[in-house]
Amino acid sequence: MIRFGVIGAGRIAQTFSTALQKMGGNLYAIASRDFEKAQSYQKQYGYTKAYGSYEMMLEDPLVDCVYIATPHGLHYTHMMLALDYGKHILCEKSFTLNAQQAQAVFKKAKLNNLFVMEAMWTKYLPVIMETKKWIDQKIIGDLQSMEVSFGFDAEHRRGSRLFDPAMGGGALLDIGVYVITCAIDFLGIPKEVKSTVELDPSHGFDLKEDIHFTYEQTSAHLKCSLLEKLENVARIQGSKGSVEIIDFWKAEHAIFYNLKHEIIHEIKIPHTINGFEYQIQGVISSIEDHRFESPVITHQSTLDVLKIMDQLRQSWGLTFPNETL
Ligand SMILES: NC(=O)c1ccc[n+]([C@@H]2O[C@H](COP(=O)([O-])OP(=O)(O)OC[C@H]3O[C@@H](n4cnc5c(N)ncnc54)[C@H](OP(=O)(O)O)[C@@H]3O)[C@@H](O)[C@H]2O)c1
Structure with a gap:
């Protein structure tokens, strides 16, 4: 069993x-900069080992795969360090600050025959996968346009990583990554990207943005915000109808409509645990099959999204203090 x-x-x-x-997986070790915190997680979740330093945990030869949180x-x-110690990796989104960093990680992982995956769990959710199948079967005809939004009021989290430029703070890397991934997942890589942004007046990071993707036949309007709750729905319009994926980033429910807005099909698949079980199973199966890349969250899919985020930030004049390699 893979030891995490x-x-x-x-x-x-x-x-x-x-x-x-709850999956009955191997919770082998937890590492925190604060040993007491590691011990409290160990007690709560049943980790075999608790470490007060990340490097000490990486030195443990029994750790097979590291989850970077x-x-x-x-x-x-943290990924470069984990690769130095020969560990497979599941790393939270956004995978890195920019595409160049991600390329370096993937290169090093390949050289060392190690598995690496971005924890973009949405792509593994059964509702997302089923919705794609129905769209491929043309239930809503040819795709014409898409709207995706993700926003919440994060004011009470001022002072957290969300608002810290050194930690990659701002809306884009925290929630923009979901709307961009979703649009690319359904429509592909856009031909043109345009956007408007509201930057924090004192710290310069992005608080909210409107992003427009243009394709040959379709378009997508994406919104994200740390200032207010948005609809948080992905809506795709086709020539014969439309589909709405409610709370698309943690999707459990999609509704298909005809052109008269009558429901023609629904997909409801509640998470068996909390939604992370699907991506974790994906990591376990991939490593057991000796794959170095997930077939669902490929290295290329992570890079495609990061390249668009780089392009957006460049157009806003937004850089992070520590984003050089
Ligand atoms: N998939 C999802 O639905 C989802 C949801 C939320 C967040 N995320 C992603 O998960 C990552 C972590 O988010 P989170 O909300 O869990 O953050 P968090 O609560 O702030 O936890 C981050 C942890 O990182 C460690 N850390 C090490 N150096 C740090 C530093 N200089 N400043 C702050 N923390 C530091 C800390 O652990 P120790 O003190 O124990 O060392 C801290 O508890 C982010 O990349 C985020 O995008 C994903």
Whole structure:
């Protein structure tokens, strides 16, 4: 059984730990900069080992795969370190600060025959996969346009990684990554990208943005915001009808309509645990099959999204303090 080690005992490490525990997976080690915090996660989730330093955990030869649950600004450093110790990797989104960092990680992983995957869990959700199949079968005809939004009021989290430029803070890398991934997943890579952005007046990071993708036959309008709750729906219009994926990033429900807006089909698949189980199973199967890349979240799919985020930030004049290699 793949023995997982977790780097960073924060919020998302809890979601991962809950899923792995309920799946009956091997919760081998948890590492925090604070040993007491690691011990409290160990007690809560049943990790075999607790470490007070990330490097000490990486030195443990029994760790097979590392789940990196630190802020995006640290992913590159933590992945390169984990690869030095010969570990397979599941790394939280956004995978790195930019495409260049991701390319370096993938290159090093390939050289060392190690598995690496971005934890873009949405792509593994059964509702997303089923919706794609129905779209491919032309239930809504030829695709014409798409709208995707993801926003929440993050004001109460001022002072957290979300608003820290050194950690890759801002809306784009935290939630923009979902709307862009979703549009690319359904429509492909756009021919043209345009956007408007609201930057934080004192720190320069992005608080909200409107992004327009243009394709040969279709278009997509994407919105994300750390200032307000948005609809958080992905809606695709086709020549024969439309589909709405409710809370698309953690999708459990999609509704298909005809042109009269009558429901013609619904997909409802509640998570068996919390939604992370599907991507975790994907990691386990890939490693057991000796694959170095997931067939669902490919290295290329991670790079495609990062390249668009690079392009957007370049047009906004937005760089992160530590984004050089
Ligand atoms: N898939 C999803 O649905 C989802 C949801 C939320 C977040 N995420 C992703 O998961 C990552 C972590 O997010 P989170 O919300 O869990 O963050 P968080 O609660 O702030 O936890 C991040 C952890 O990283 C460690 N860390 C190491 N150096 C740090 C530093 N300089 N500043 C802050 N933390 C540092 C800390 O762990 P120790 O103190 O234990 O060392 C901290 O608890 C992000 O990349 C985010 O995009 C994904």
